[in-house]
Amino acid sequence: MKMQREHALSLRAGALAGAPLMVGVVPWGIVAGVAMVGAGLTQGQAVAMSLLVFAGTAQLAVLPLLIAKAPLWVMYATALIVNLRYVIYSAVLAPHFEHLSRPWRALLSYITVDGMFALFIGRFHTEDADPHKHWFYLGGSLVMWTGWQLASMVGIFAGALIPQAWSLEFAATLALIAVLVPLLHDRAVVCAALAAGGVALAASKWPLNLGLLAAIAVGVVVGLAVARTLPKEVG
Amino acid sequence: MSGDAWIAWALIVGAGIVSFLSRAIFVVPGSHLRLPATAERVLRYAPAAALMAIVVPDLALVHGALSFSIENPKLVAGLVAFGLAAGTRSILLTIAGGMAALILLR
Numbered sequence: 001m002k003m004q005r006e007h008a009l010s011l012r013a014g015a016l017a018g019a020p021l022m023v024g025v026v027p028w029g030i031v032a033g034v035a036m037v038g039a040g041l042t043q044g045q046a047v048a049m050s051l052l053v054f055a056g057t058a059q060l061a062v063l064p065l066l067i068a069k070a071p072l073w074v075m076y077a078t079a080l081i082v083n084l085r086y087v088i089y090s091a092v093l094a095p096h097f098e099h100l101s102r103p104w105r106a107l108l109s110y111i112t113v114d115g116m117f118a119l120f121i122g123r124f125h126t127e128d129a130d131p132h133k134h135w136f137y138l139g140g141s142l143v144m145w146t147g148w149q150l151a152s153m154v155g156i157f158a159g160a161l162i163p164q165a166w167s168l169e170f171a172a173t174l175a176l177i178a179v180l181v182p183l184l185h186d187r188a189v190v191c192a193a194l195a196a197g198g199v200a201l202a203a204s205k206w207p208l209n210l211g212l213l214a215a216i217a218v219g220v221v222v223g224l225a226v227a228r229t230l231p232k233e234v235g
Numbered sequence: 236m237s238g239d240a241w242i243a244w245a246l247i248v249g250a251g252i253v254s255f256l257s258r259a260i261f262v263v264p265g266s267h268l269r270l271p272a273t274a275e276r277v278l279r280y281a282p283a284a285a286l287m288a289i290v291v292p293d294l295a296l297v298h299g300a301l302s303f304s305i306e307n308p309k310l311v312a313g314l315v316a317f318g319l320a321a322g323t324r325s326i327l328l329t330i331a332g333g334m335a336a337l338i339l340l341r
Binding site: 023024027028031040041042045048049052053054055057058059061062064066072075076078079080081082083084085086087088089090091093094097098100102105106108109110112167170171173174175176177178179180181182183184188189192193194195196197198199200201204205211212215216218219220223224227 | 239240242243244245246247248249250251253254255257258259260261262263264265269270275276277278279280281282283284285286287288289290291292293294295296299301309312313316317320321324325326327329330331333334337
């Protein structure tokens with residue numbers, strides 16, 4: 001009984017800590033909802049995508065490719081590349097959750113988002129043996145999941161009420177800019193991004209949207225090369 | 236439409252699997268695997284490169300032709316959004332400011 005109360009308290013603490021992050025999640029979810037329907041998905045498909053993928057950046061990144069009739073493998077590769085940050089999160093979270101059962105670990109993986117990840121690792125150290133920290137993580141992540149899904153539904157089912165002249169699809173590009181900018185924290189990343197942007201323009205007429213993959217490859221190479229020339233940065 | 240529906244479902248399910256696996260890859264096996272340093276560096280640059288490669292053509296291409304001019308409202312609105320994102324780190328302000336700029340410029 002006492003255990004259950006502590007679980008509930010941790011769940012609640014996580015939910016309260018995660019709640020302010022909703023300010024970022026809601027507009028982003030609405031934009032994703034509108035963009036999915038705008039790209040030609042039926043409402044049912046859009047709901048399925050929101051539930052199954054649950055990764056706004058990946059969803060918004062593949063939609064222009066769907067419109068351009070890019071091959072599936074290019075869309076999968078693009079989703080994977082913009083999701084690579086989750087691989088890092090997964091490596092960081094693994095020791096926190098290794099004592100849990102497999103279904104728990106699968107659930108906490110599915111529900112991982114940027115904001116709650118950052119909040120969680122800012123609060124708990126790996127060696128922190130708090131037995132309830134997964135309830136904290138679940139509480140905050142559930143708040144994010146619920147906010148995201150509801151906002152996506154608003155975009156999917158009420159997006160049609162928004163006049164076309166507002167060019168809401170542009171909001172999807174702006175949302176990608178909002179996630180991109182915090183990633184540009186040192187000169188090497190900035191150079192990687194600029195090189196990728198340049199190649200993407202130069203290769204925009206390439207077939208099968210291969211220009212996008214070429215741009216990413218060149219960007220990574222430029223980033224690695226610039227990082228070599230920089231003195232070791234602190235942090 | 237049936238051909239398109241098939242592609243859409245294949246995209247939804249495939250992107251769902253990709254998104255789950257990228258989050259689960261270390262958490263679900265629960266191993267003490269560590270990322271090699273080289274992989275970690277590549278992982279740092281790829282997402283920023285990918286996002287920039289998606290965003291830049293959206294801003295700078297008008298009907299398939301390059302347009303680096305203040306006459307291109309999307310480019311100017313996009314630059315406003317970059318400035319807002321850098322200054323405020325707020326998704327809401329970035330979207331609202333960029334949309335306001337686009338509407339004012341047209």
